[in-house]
Amino acid sequence: MTPPPPSPVWHPFTQHGLGEPIPLIDRAAGARLYDADGNSWIDAISSWWVTTHGHAHPRIMAAIRAQSERLDQLIFAGWTHEPAETLAAELVRITPDPLTRVFFSDSGSTSVEVALKMALGYWFNIGAARHRILVLEHSYHGDTIGTMSVGERGVYNRAWQPLLFDVGTIPFPHQGMEQATLDALEAACAARDAGDAPAAFIVEPLILGAGGMLIYPAWVLAEMRRICAAHGVLFIADEVMTGWGRTGTRFACDQAGVIPDIVCLSKGLTGGALPLAVTLCSEPVFQAHYSPDRARTFYHSSSYTANPIACAAANANLAIWRDEPVQARIDTLAEAQAAHLSILSSDPRVENPRRLGTIAAFDIKVSDAGYLSTLTPRLIAFYRDQGVLLRPLGNSVYVMPPYCTTPDELAQVWTAIAASLDIAG
Template sequence: MTTTPSPVWHPFTQHGLGEPIPRIERASGARLYDAHGNSWIDAISSWWVTTHGHAHPRIMAAIRDQSEKLDQLIFAGWTHEPAESLAAELVRITPDPLTRVFFSDSGSTSVEVALKMALGYWYNIGEARSRILVLDHSYHGDTIGAMSVGERGVYNRAWQPLLFDVGTIPFPYEGQEQRALDALEAACAGKPAAFIVEPLILGAGGMLVYPAWVLAEMRSICARYGVLFIADEVMTGWGRTGTRFACDQAGVIPDIVCLSKGLTGGAIPLAVTLCIEPIFEAHLSDDRARLFYHSSSYTANPIACAAANANLAIWRDEPVQARIDTLAEIQDAHLAMLAAHPRVANPRRLGTIAALDVTAPDSGYLSGLTPRLTAFYRDRGILLRPLGNSIYVMPPYCTGAEELAQIWGAIAASIDTI
């Protein structure tokens, strides 16, 4: 019997390698299931989005209920209750200066919105500021603007002609924090438009962690020079770093903040970009030429907003923080048991995220270790996707102690075996 090849072109997948692609039929809690009864523990929250667990009953019920009332509505000049309620609650739970909520549909687009807000602000108030500052090794998405403010490398080399120039600040490695801060201050003296940063931890850059005091000092430097501070909390938001938002740990209030992934508990795509009032006011006019020119067809989709409202209700009504704290403690214990392994380097944890590096002859994103490790875990019922020779665990908050033991047992076995 001949199997017809799938026409699907998967993201970040080299189909020429012929690697198996499991077909998942359903999911529940921290587990994924295929049609043959096989299951996998989702140890990376399906690309960092699933917070409370797959198919959470409250979120699923909200989606079903909303789908029977209003499925979609143009959001240019029209509105609906799920979006209004969500925006009001987001303003309530974020610091007071963040007063405006702009909807989009993914982390990348929320970053595009943030960059356009920043540049639109300076343009509309009549100041010639257009340069964007970024942190070395950062990642902010795969659309053109988001790629421009991220690390340059093999994953965006083909589109280099389309990317705009940015100012890059060195990553504040331990012992090199002042070097990074001095570089940021020197760059800010040149009056750039904005500085965009992943607060406390760089995700796709290899789960690189830096301390809260550095984030606070970076914010202070930007404030001194009037540089807009953009916090990309797409991955770090909704509890991943141990608090609802990573900026909370540094007492930092951004001028613009990007949220997505866990905004709906990971159930359905949605993103928002929050900003301070002066940015909104710079676009406010009786002149239609000054309006903010950005949208997508599914901006503030009612079903997605309903899912997000259910997520926020879970945060209000359930002991989410306690679950995060427990998960962090268990992660810490497992990481500590591997920390002394001769092939383990730089063990680190921030909130529910735990990571380590495996010493190998080749490292980096294209390390030959990556596909071997991925296959090793897949064959043992674990969904893990190492970043080069960096292995990280970022599970849903419902993940139990036995499931975590299985995940870390597989990691330990892989280090000894491969």
């Protein structure tokens, strides 16, 4: 039998030169992925953190089908449609009052790009010379040029360094070092030179995702917000990953009582079914762009801004949050994650066990720790053979499953993780 020709697909974050197998998934339901032969894998990372209620959730699928038969796409520049209007109104209702405006885009990266442009546009339009962005060490905000600029620099973006703009980096608040972080942010925000006065500080609230699932306390987030407010520095919360229950509450900022000037939402916004993002901002940010002068227009869009079908999926997601015991499911999953992590934490090969809400993580002790650890591809292959989709961040293993994951499915995930420690050397 003649083997099929190689696929022309170039996959993201994939080194094709390693010749690793790439499973062909045929369908999905709940927390499981299936190939055409009936083999299944538990999606223990929610397909890159997007799937919240489970794959192919009936209510979301029904909303997509119904909307696809009514209005599939519409230019959003100067036109509108009911799914977007309904979604925007509901997002304003469930977020704190100062967040009054909703700007649509189509991915987490673009929602952050929008936030950065809003912040810089605000200062430009009010005639203030502020253009410096402050970021938190080890952050990740996306893979476009602007979002790479405000993220950690390393092997994953070194080829594009000439394109990245300069930022001010605040050290991560490691345990015992929180005050040093706050002092550094205070000093950066207090800068008065025209070239140094910051326009905005962008942060992943409570946990840094791609940076290694690094967790810091809510009181530090609250203090960072207080410092920015005291110096008039716009506070941008990137809740692309942390939003929609991952940290234990609908939004991570809720745990710190923090209200950002600008907040970015995506991933779980549609329950993970379709790409959609929003950037919410406070009224002063919008008013800085509001004018009869067309030159002050916020010049940003993409072709699929506020796609009606994606908005319908998001409205179905919000209805699930209203009508179903989503928080109870989150709490149950969080408790189960804590129990499994506690058992594994006694293994001497495990260090820095940590959990926030439904996210559990730990590091495997290896000599080549870091993003390019040689352990990573071996772990991925092992988990795949065990019927589990996990994608460690270097030697950092994390579990972030959909909220519908059953106790048996979660047990299978952690059994595979425990067994994988034997291949660490």
